[in-house]
Amino acid sequence: MPRTILPNSRVSPRFSGICTFCRYPRLEDVSSENRPVDWAIYGVPFDSGVTYRPGARFAPRAIRDASQYVKAYHLAHGVNVCETLSLADAGDAPVKPYHLEENLKVVAQWATDLADPFTRLFAVGGDHTIAYANILAARNRLRATGVKQDKGVALIHFDAHLDTVDEVWGEKWGHASPFRRAIEDGIVDPNAMLSIGLRGPLNREDDLEFARAEGVTIVTADDCDGPEPNAASRAIDPFLDSLGTRPVYVTFDIDCIDPAFAPGTGTPCPGGLTTRDAFSLLRRLRGINLIGADVVEVLPERDPAGVTSFLAAHILFEIIALDAAARAAR
Amino acid sequence: MPRTILPNSRVSPRFSGICTFCRYPRLEDVSSENRPVDWAIYGVPFDSGVTYRPGARFAPRAIRDASQYVKAYHLAHGVNVCETLSLADAGDAPVKPYHLEENLKVVAQWATDLADPFTRLFAVGGDHTIAYANILAARNRLRATGVKQDKGVALIHFDAHLDTVDEVWGEKWGHASPFRRAIEDGIVDPNAMLSIGLRGPLNREDDLEFARAEGVTIVTADDCDGPEPNAASRAIDPFLDSLGTRPVYVTFDIDCIDPAFAPGTGTPCPGGLTTRDAFSLLRRLRGINLIGADVVEVLPERDPAGVTSFLAAHILFEIIALDAAARAAR
Amino acid sequence: MPRTILPNSRVSPRFSGICTFCRYPRLEDVSSENRPVDWAIYGVPFDSGVTYRPGARFAPRAIRDASQYVKAYHLAHGVNVCETLSLADAGDAPVKPYHLEENLKVVAQWATDLADPFTRLFAVGGDHTIAYANILAARNRLRATGVKQDKGVALIHFDAHLDTVDEVWGEKWGHASPFRRAIEDGIVDPNAMLSIGLRGPLNREDDLEFARAEGVTIVTADDCDGPEPNAASRAIDPFLDSLGTRPVYVTFDIDCIDPAFAPGTGTPCPGGLTTRDAFSLLRRLRGINLIGADVVEVLPERDPAGVTSFLAAHILFEIIALDAAARAAR
Amino acid sequence: MPRTILPNSRVSPRFSGICTFCRYPRLEDVSSENRPVDWAIYGVPFDSGVTYRPGARFAPRAIRDASQYVKAYHLAHGVNVCETLSLADAGDAPVKPYHLEENLKVVAQWATDLADPFTRLFAVGGDHTIAYANILAARNRLRATGVKQDKGVALIHFDAHLDTVDEVWGEKWGHASPFRRAIEDGIVDPNAMLSIGLRGPLNREDDLEFARAEGVTIVTADDCDGPEPNAASRAIDPFLDSLGTRPVYVTFDIDCIDPAFAPGTGTPCPGGLTTRDAFSLLRRLRGINLIGADVVEVLPERDPAGVTSFLAAHILFEIIALDAAARAAR
Amino acid sequence: MPRTILPNSRVSPRFSGICTFCRYPRLEDVSSENRPVDWAIYGVPFDSGVTYRPGARFAPRAIRDASQYVKAYHLAHGVNVCETLSLADAGDAPVKPYHLEENLKVVAQWATDLADPFTRLFAVGGDHTIAYANILAARNRLRATGVKQDKGVALIHFDAHLDTVDEVWGEKWGHASPFRRAIEDGIVDPNAMLSIGLRGPLNREDDLEFARAEGVTIVTADDCDGPEPNAASRAIDPFLDSLGTRPVYVTFDIDCIDPAFAPGTGTPCPGGLTTRDAFSLLRRLRGINLIGADVVEVLPERDPAGVTSFLAAHILFEIIALDAAARAAR
């Protein structure tokens, strides 16, 4: 008996029905034997933190739609995600579109209280500010289950940008700043933070300074060039080794991927990862103690063929499959 | 206390949340005091009956998405639809994409059994074949509530085409034929059928013959030209007078409207109604005894600015508002 | 037995087959009993004359594609075009994309020699320069059949612009100038020229001077406002009466129609005719002695829903139906 | 010698050059004999006030681009705008994307101080909040030139919505509220306010209450139906008569126009004005004492054929032409 | 003297003329010295077999259009395809859109009888069901020329999916099943079948079972990663060696390629081959005894920049060039 009950596709084809993430049941519809769910996936339709093109508020809707085509069996890991995990769509978090900081509080509080504390949270943005809220909630929930969190969580961060700018237009809570705030507030441990996908051009050379000074491990898009072992694998492998079993959060900004594969994003950057690069890097994370994740910065209005939302839905699947593979291996 | 409970828009903006038609609750979530619902709205993601461009199978999804912006108060009728009526999204009907006639049976059976027999059914297509199934279900449900249905229901039909072709490519159940079948099977009374929006070019002159011979009242798009009284009003007014209180079904093929206003459809026809023409004609129906309805033939892939799905959602609202206005008037 | 043999739609649906205009046979495939054809329709994939957005060179291809859905029976005229007329697609004229004036010579010569002199020519542009070539060919062919052409042909001109500018960027043969040249060269009679659809803004007030001085009858888009009789009908009716049986050419620039209905054009102008305005005006021409025609300035790259090419194909049908209606009436 | 020097189109075609509004010179490039300019046109790339689709921050850029095709001579008024008026592009106002109320202060202050106080201001939004700032600046500038402004300016308001909601999501300064604030703050006189284009559906019946109670004259889109005199003309004509020479501001929300003509907007509403309706209504304003204006709520991402930005550029032209016509008449 | 006569591009540029595949002559227009043609290319505008997005019925039209830009000389093989081979466009096969199995019979029969039995057949889909019909016709034609076909043809299959599902929605003939049927019916030899491009996620683990049990050689997209020799080359090279001179059919589902390169398809799958991967793999096939081929599953409505149809036209060229290279080498 599967842990996640999907619609009967003999009756309700993938182009049919009210759209939930990957056709997983709504949280309130999960049967008692499948509770508490292993993962609650929720949207955060919020984009007031952007510095260029807005519109990521429509991404949860677009990704729910695109995810109807996500299937259950992960070929590379050899695991059926829906047989292994109980998964649910928790709807969208409440948002405060006119107020950045207040929004983060509202989202974090709602997420902290969501379902059972042992349920992991996957947030679908929205702009990258919302990662702060979901990491904070994940940390709060770890504590609620008795896990100590003195140093902040470990963070694996896919992104074309570091998102550690201090402030923009007089504002500390925009989408260029979430990890600056998370490090300052002690909810992310910079020595256990790996950032993959950075590339130029940058506004200024000193945009890198904070992260470097704090000890963040940075793997640029260029580092991923060429067959392994390359600069990327030489940095990532020891980083992963060092993590051991400590709780890890994965945040995935879709702009780490090249605009050819993911045009629908607000601050694109040419020269990014391919989809296969990204899948390969994600699969390499197998074995981490994953305690929360997000995918952010999808901009449906710049996605005329729908490939970006479609890809984001599969990134979600790849990340959750890490947990399924880990549990199946036990 | 409203009859239809909408999300609190202070928490969940219109760009937020799992999409149901017009943000109405899912049928299973309606509270007991609002049961039975007055209208159950359901999708029929089926387009195997088309003769040109397929893709209307994605219309229920697109219209749910677009309908998030439909509001509750009808300005012209002066009625708040959600305070007057209990409305719900019943999800999508089961479909059989590979089998036309069997699909209609499956849909009609599912719809016949849906919720309470006093609940009216609004079907969101899908191609126009699905009107046959919803009319049949509406007729069956009338009977289940004790209303005699000897002659078939009255039908008000908005369409650029008559849809009374006998067969196409050896098939009797395609989207060119639903009203031929419905008249032959006695579920629609041709003498109480009004078809609005017809225009050329036609395949053959004799495409009109069946409808004329059966006594259908035809109002062409050209008849709607110019200030009233015009050819349209001279035909429609006595038709409506003749209906009295008999049960009326409204079927709305979005292609009755001009491609400028509704490009997203599979068999468009230039020279159609404007949106204001259509709204005006629909509002003129106030007072009919509406027992079921549909909106069909929306093709999201040909709707780059989303105006067609958006319009279809408002057509749905206009049709349901007829019932709200009628009940509010009592 | 029809005069124009269309593909058997039981075997070859409208989405099937190599695209010719309206599925009419290629000129070389017309059977002997249907020769000479009444109309040869040909494309002129040429846009080097434009002053703003190029791309109309792809219009013959796009209109062939869109015209697959044009049917044969004209509802308003009550005539089956394919039963009344022998129609054929003559392919595309040779073009000289790098040389404006030479191109017109090449096209005009090719068209002058095309098929039988009694066959009428319908040119599908391309930019408006190509009208000059087709009018010249039509005039030459009239002469070849013994019709005197002392004063030039009568011209009914649908357009947002007058196209009588003397020169642009040092060039006399661009798409702003074809009727200046045609009047100067005596192939169009300005006293028998009616221009419908003009609207502002203009570059300069004196853009109107040449046409006014030459005696062109001008009906602006604003003149078409309101129920008839209006300024438009008061100008058009006596103009048509004055034509008698003299040969008339109809040139249709798609930009006479509003961008809502026809976005795909290179020099659009808001505030234009609706499709129903245009159809009504064209049908009013019934009875003219039509000896040639064109539809021009469709720009497929600005036509994301395909409505402009689709409309242009129906404009072609409406114009040819004028001849069918006239012959059927005899 | 023209008042506004345009690029020499023999050298720099309309598809050429750095884009300013309608190719008017940048404010700093205007020669001394054409100073002070009659109108300074400026963009306000701000959309943080929206309640649904964001993206109007890109509208000034899109409208500058589209306006390259706006010509100078107004056919209906018979006036060359660039010969009559000195016009300039003043660039974009500074904005504060993260802070609604502060943004209005910054924009209003910048606009108040712009150029000469006798120069009129035309703001290109951005969302409708920015109208508040431009009206405030216009009022301040009137005062600076010695015109008393006790009661607030008269306002002619084109819009599908009244924009007089008290607050949304706890915020008083969003795009649903600018005229509520402007009336409360005394910068608009509700008894001299005319709102054209309202249509349903509305959130609640009482959305109309404030405007009605304050004495705003409301003309719905439905009032514009049919030949004149109609409900619209019966309301507008006496309103205009009552204005006399008092200063009038025109605010034009592109969503007053139907989505067929203007799909690119954030909160579209089917059943709106046609472009010809809008032009006709605007031309009817000839004779008012126009002291400022704006066009707002264009959303380029929903405008795949570019018709909305193109139309907005022509709306700008139509409004400024009112002043040109008035001055030419003197 | 070339074997395939192309239009004179000095007269008829690539944007000109009635569109046939790659501008090759229609089959009926091939001169006697170039008969029988080496390859007849035909479309199958059929998509009733899809399980998700329909619309591939328009692919033959879109690919004819895109293929106007395909040139004749293959740089890597060093062969001019049109000088080496006689090629023709045979138009579109008859189709039965409402009946899956009957459609395959009609197409297979028509193709079996097409032109000379020594002419090879290239089918342009349509959905993948049509491969069954073309393989069957190729097999029948081999037999007609005296080649024994006891075990079924060898098959090289590019696809993101195996297409060996037993049935979907109660139907055995859908696009998920053609190779299941072809193997069961003995027209394909599973031991001589190579499938390239498979990737997850899958519906179920046992989706692979049938193919594995039958002995199909499977090369996943991941197998193609990294420099050679890699998993892909280690599987493909011995497979090709084993084929010897036996007849081989190549079926190319465009979804084997990543959505960045080929967004226009109905069941896309992220993480696919690049175009250069695909070209390299195809060129590796040089030397096989190619007796038929197809390219399928192009969906023009999801191809906003046209790159997928354009690519499909070049895939067609690459496959036919294999035969040209083989013949030139003799």
Added chain:
Amino acid sequence: MPRTILPNSRVSPRFSGICTFCRYPRLEDVSSENRPVDWAIYGVPFDSGVTYRPGARFAPRAIRDASQYVKAYHLAHGVNVCETLSLADAGDAPVKPYHLEENLKVVAQWATDLADPFTRLFAVGGDHTIAYANILAARNRLRATGVKQDKGVALIHFDAHLDTVDEVWGEKWGHASPFRRAIEDGIVDPNAMLSIGLRGPLNREDDLEFARAEGVTIVTADDCDGPEPNAASRAIDPFLDSLGTRPVYVTFDIDCIDPAFAPGTGTPCPGGLTTRDAFSLLRRLRGINLIGADVVEVLPERDPAGVTSFLAAHILFEIIALDAAARAAR
């Protein structure tokens, strides 16, 4: 103090203001201490030389727009371009859209005389013909500064095509021919010309002859496959070594890049470079004596997500960064 003054992004976000290339000042606005500028960037809105899809005349506008997001610090070179170089937007060159050869003369003359002779010129096309004009101007300007130019400049040419066709449609100056003319006229030295990105199919085998005979070094797209050292690096490295300090011009046709990354171009060719390939190749040029450059053949109408213009703006940045890196290294 930076050499290039950018707008204060605290006041004027990247979505704000009149668009110049990369937000660099207009040439006439550069302060005296930053004069003469190191690079003048100008547009050439000209596309009359194309052989397939026109529309590149709109590329300067689209690239200005897209370049608003180009930042200043080059991560790989470790140089801030705006601190090192004085850069300016010189507007668009005058053009003669109706006359190919005359256009080149007008552009070359204008560019020859632009600003200071020590200022380098970057041309943004337009079609590839305009490279001829900018190379000629660069050569003239070198001479004006006393640099001998006996043999013509060295040329590094990124392109899917060689552009050395003798003539097309009777015209010697089209976009297939600029380097044929430049070599014949002695302004490019073929022995110092490197062409990267060529791929098939070609019209004829002998399309390569002229370039080969003249001694051009050709690196195909296929040569770039696989890890280095590969065929590409084996050809490029000695070529670069041989250049020494001689003046080098870089011409970048966006179609050298694969359509997945750069769909918006007029004559696309599948199987091209990735963006990372291109960046890597460009960065390899570090150290050349760069004296002029261009980026051409961007077609905005085929670029629905805007990725091509966005990429072209970053190509411009990469090329100019070569000069910044060289100067910073001194």
